Ligand SMILES: C[S@@+](CC[C@H](N)C(=O)[O-])C[C@H]1O[C@@H](n2cnc3c(N)ncnc32)[C@H](O)[C@@H]1O
Ligand SMILES: [Zn+2]
């Protein structure tokens with residue numbers, strides 16, 4: 001079928017003339033096409049309510065779901081959405097959406113039910129499923145994901161605190177001397193919170209001579225709340241506080257300048273110190289954020305004392321480097337994301353850290369490896385790995401951004417390795433308990449909060465205006481806590497979960513029947529999980545390989561089996577579809593006959609949706625409903641000059657042996673009817689977000705449910721495939737977006 005011709009076919013959007021001439025004997029099988037629901041989620045879902053709650057969770061993850069916030073995982077889903085998916089999937093078909101929503105803030109106990117997530121990532125489904133009392137089977141082929149999920153569901157240990165203190169004390173003794181500076185006011189030797197570095201570039205000056213210089217984004221280092229700022233003088237390089245950064249006289253040399261201009265090149269004779277350089281971009285330190293007990297904290301110029309401290313750290317690092325657990329792995333070549341590193345000659349993972357960082361991180365990890373209690377060691381390894389995100393030369397300072405002062409912008413603020421202009425070198429032990437991105441902070445405010453939440457989960461109940469009315473502790477619920485070594489043990493003993501590390505296409509599920517599959521596959525090529533996760537993996541391996549020799553044996557987590565599209569690795573949409581289908585087939589084998597498979601998805605390309613539908617159909621499932629749900633950080637888009645919200649779709653499937661043949665014209669008409677009805681409902685509801693919804697999520701959802709009713713869909717005697725169908729309804733989206741309500 002030629003999809004372009006089909007789009008121009010006027011019959012597509014006309015109500016009359018839909019009665020096809022090709023109606024065959026199969027077409028009168030209404031009852032078979034519209035199946036009675038087997039579970040609440042097939043029928044309806046309280047997405048309005050949960051999306052409202054999810055909206056606040058997005059911006060307060062650390063408070064709403066601390067268990068889901070202990071370590072970076074990319075494109076994590078929201079706990080509130082997955083909690084509701086769990087409750088709805090496990091409730092019987094008589095349960096209304098309203099009842100499901102009532103259960104949201106109540107204690108639930110779906111005892112003896114089993115939930116499978118074959119793409120568990122950071123473990124959102126596992127946390128929510130065990131909380132509502134179900135047993136959980138989770139799988140991910142990425143060891144970092146497996147480990148994060150594992151620790152999010154692990155039992156607790158009372159001796160953790162003692163081991164944390166020991167690790168802190170010994171690391172402090174060894175590392176602290178290298179994070180000292182001289183207070184510019186009182187001259188005392190004081191602690192350093194972080195250092196600021198800037199890239200050195202070579203360029204031609206106005207006289208056309210080769211010149212080396214520092215390349216600053218702007219000369220403003222830090223914005224103050226009162227409109228003032230800390231600025232760096234382009235003449236004498238000193239840092240000082242000024243009232244008006246636009247017109248400044250340097251207090252040290254009198255130079256007059258506007259610190260707010262962007263992309264400033266400041267020529268220098270010679271850098272004070274160089275990180276990398278040669279074949280890689282070169283960086284030089286220029287600022288210190290110190291913390292003086294007498295004078296408070298402030299910024300100062302990176303001076304001679306600081307040069308000496310860095311050089312001492314560097315020397316100490318060279319002495320110890322053979323003894324420290326450091327990742328020696330090369331960065332794999334040929335990646336879509338790691339290519340950005342190779343293009344700048346970062347070829348080993350250690351190239352992303354300076355000597356002082358390697359000394360400090362290596363020392364910390366060495367001390368963690370010495371912890372004799374296995375569980376405590378595993379928790380501290382997780383927190384160590386979380387610390388890496390804020391302690392490398394791809395971090396930067398948020399303070400120059402007036403909207404987000406005060407914290408470290410970590411390496412993965414995008415799903416990529418973004419070349420840093422002005423790296424921030426954090427002190428991983430910090431000088432204060434609440435200093436952002438330190439091992440101590442992550443232990444106190446992420447790990448400990450998560451452990452508390454694990455035993456006493458809390459839900460927020462909102463007022464009509466979206467503010468929090470009540471924080472309600474959900475009695476009787478608890479997250480994980482009793483891991484099983486095998487599926488058999490999980491099912492037959494008092495255990496909460498079993499986690500598998502490997503390709504879910506080969507998950508052994510022969511003898512099991514799960515009640516629901518609740519998942520979240522990669523969204524085609526949106527995130528290159530493995531290429532990003534290697535950053536953590538190579539360090540984790542240092543600590544975890546002795547305990548998990550098979551899982552942490554490889555040098556990289558990049559795998560052929562990862563169900564993603566990847567241009568530079570020549571993994572196509574067909575490859576993605578095949579891998580996804582393989583996993584869906586496993587899910588099919590594991591799922592009981594009338595159980596739902598529910599997962600979230602979003603992509604801008606209709607082809608990607610088509611591939612997902614193909615995988616669903618190919619594995620023997622049928623889509624019975626879809627709902628718009630809040631995803632991680634999906635942005636608003638503008639359609640026809642109006643703001644529209646791009647939501648994820650929760651796609652609800654069930655096992656089905658399709659029998660009938662459908663006519664494309666009828667299918668299109670049904671898609672249009674279903675979409676228009678839904679959009680009108682959204683429009684009439686007083687939910688502002690839903691009335692601004694991007695119509696494509698509705699139309700694509702309707703296309704999935706209508707198309708997958710049939711064994712095959714025929715247009716002018718030829719079979720229509722899933723990708724063609726998804727492409728054909730694109731114009732319908734535009735038409736519906738323009739249609740008056
Ligand atoms: C979208 S993420 C899941 C995120 C998770 N819902 C969360 O909130 O953290 C998809 C996951 O699928 C995993 N994955 C990809 N291909 C896989 C395969 N063949 N078998 C098992 N897991 C796979 C990836 O490693 C990734 O962690
Ligand atoms: Zn002082």
Ligand SMILES: [Zn+2]
Pocket residue numbers: 233234235236237238250251252253254255
């Ligand atoms: Zn000056």
